[in-house]
Amino acid sequence: EPCVAVLTLIFAWDFSDDDSRGGFIGDLGVARGEIVTPGPMWRDVLVQPSTIDLFYTLYQHTRSHPPLAHSVRQCLVDLAGIRGDVFPDDAARQAYFEHTLRRALELLTEKTDDSESVDVALILQRLLTNFPPGFLFGSASAQQHMEQMTAFTCNIMVRARGTEDVAWQEALDHVLELWSGLSVSLMYQEGGEQQMAALRGFSCRIFRSFVDKCMREAAQEVEEWSEGEEEHEDRSILEERLTAVGCIGRPLAADSVHLVSESLVQRVDGLASVAAGGENPGQGQVHMVLEQLHWLVRVAGHLLADEGEGEVPCVP
Numbered sequence: 185e186p187c188v189a190v191l192t193l194i195f196a197w198d199f200s201d202d203d204s205r206g207g208f209i210g211d212l213g214v215a216r217g218e219i220v221t222p223g224p225m226w227r228d229v230l231v232q233p234s235t236i237d238l239f240y241t242l243y244q245h246t247r248s249h250p251p252l253a254h255s256v257r258q259c260l261v262d263l264a265g266i267r268g269d270v271f272p273d274d275a276a277r278q279a280y281f282e283h284t285l286r287r288a289l290e291l292l293t294e295k296t297d298d299s300e301s302v303d304v305a306l307i308l309q310r311l312l313t314n315f316p317p318g319f320l321f322g323s324a325s326a327q328q329h330m331e332q333m334t335a336f337t338c339n340i341m342v343r344a345r346g347t348e349d350v351a352w353q354e355a356l357d358h359v360l361e362l363w364s365g366l367s368v369s370l371m372y373q374e375g376g377e378q379q380m381a382a383l384r385g386f387s388c389r390i391f392r393s394f395v396d397k398c399m400r401e402a403a404q405e406v407e408e409w410s411e412g413e414e415e416h417e418d419r420s421i422l423e424e425r426l427t428a429v430g431c432i433g434r435p436l437a438a439d440s441v442h443l444v445s446e447s448l449v450q451r452v453d454g455l456a457s458v459a460a461g462g463e464n465p466g467q468g469q470v471h472m473v474l475e476q477l478h479w480l481v482r483v484a485g486h487l488l489a490d491e492g493e494g495e496v497p498c499v500p
Contacts, residue, residue: 430486
């Protein structure tokens with residue numbers, strides 16, 4: 185435990201050239217951020233493969249001790265946020281990225297619990313935010329890594345069922361930020377078309393998984409709702425997720441629009457056929473379909489356009 189405490193303090197240090205700003209983040213009012221920027225003097229200590237392996241091996245040995253395991257996972261998160269001139273060149277950055285990504289994905293097993301999933305999702309989000317997309321696509325194991333991340337993301341969407349699943353909901357936010365950030369980076373990156381093509385199949389699966397999640401939760405919400413009951417989730421969080429999913433689906437708009445359109449038509453036609461047959465659909469069934477249509481329309485809106493903040497939408 186003392187060793188882990190020392191390692192945590194190292195990552196909490198404000199690596200500044202200005203002596204007047206030096207100190208421990210948190211102790212001196214310095215906000216602990218997403219980026220750790222040690223200088224070249226830390227090169228032989230923090231960014232070597234042996235150091236990464238040491239931390240991940242240490243975590244494997246502390247898994248049975250939750251408080252200590254959590255502290256070690258925070259160190260793993262910090263390792264994913266290292267950047268700056270601690271790396272001598274892009275080759276060193278690429279090697280560090282690949283090694284850290286591989287070790288992080290090794291944590292994903294059938295025994296991975298909710299708290300571990302949150303931190304693994306955060307590690308992946310930090311890595312993909314902190315390093316250029318080219319590092320992921322330039323890896324010889326790029327397809328394998330993206331397959332693992334996609335399966336992990338889809339699993340999170342199934343596990344994050346409601347507001348009571350706090351850890352899974354947090355993990356969901358991290359992976360949506362990961363994929364949306366990757367999509368946006370490639371959209372605005374010169375020559376990113378080839379990488380976007382490689383990402384397409386994975387993005388389609390994630391977009392479909394989110395739509396399926398919305399349909400399940402719409403049905404669940406109708407079943408659990410009672411008059412006067414407060415809304416189940418923070419609407420601002422839902423808006424952020426819809427925005428992220430819109431960014432994921434927009435580069436493959438033809439596929440995404442087709443999926444949403446197909447889902448809309450399927451539900452409208454279902455109600456119409458019931459009515460045409462002279463049947464009287466139950467009130468619960470109607471409410472469920474209307475709730476699902478509501479979410480499909482909202483997904484479609486975020487897919488086609490960014491939300492206008494502080495602006496009055498006008499017909500072009």
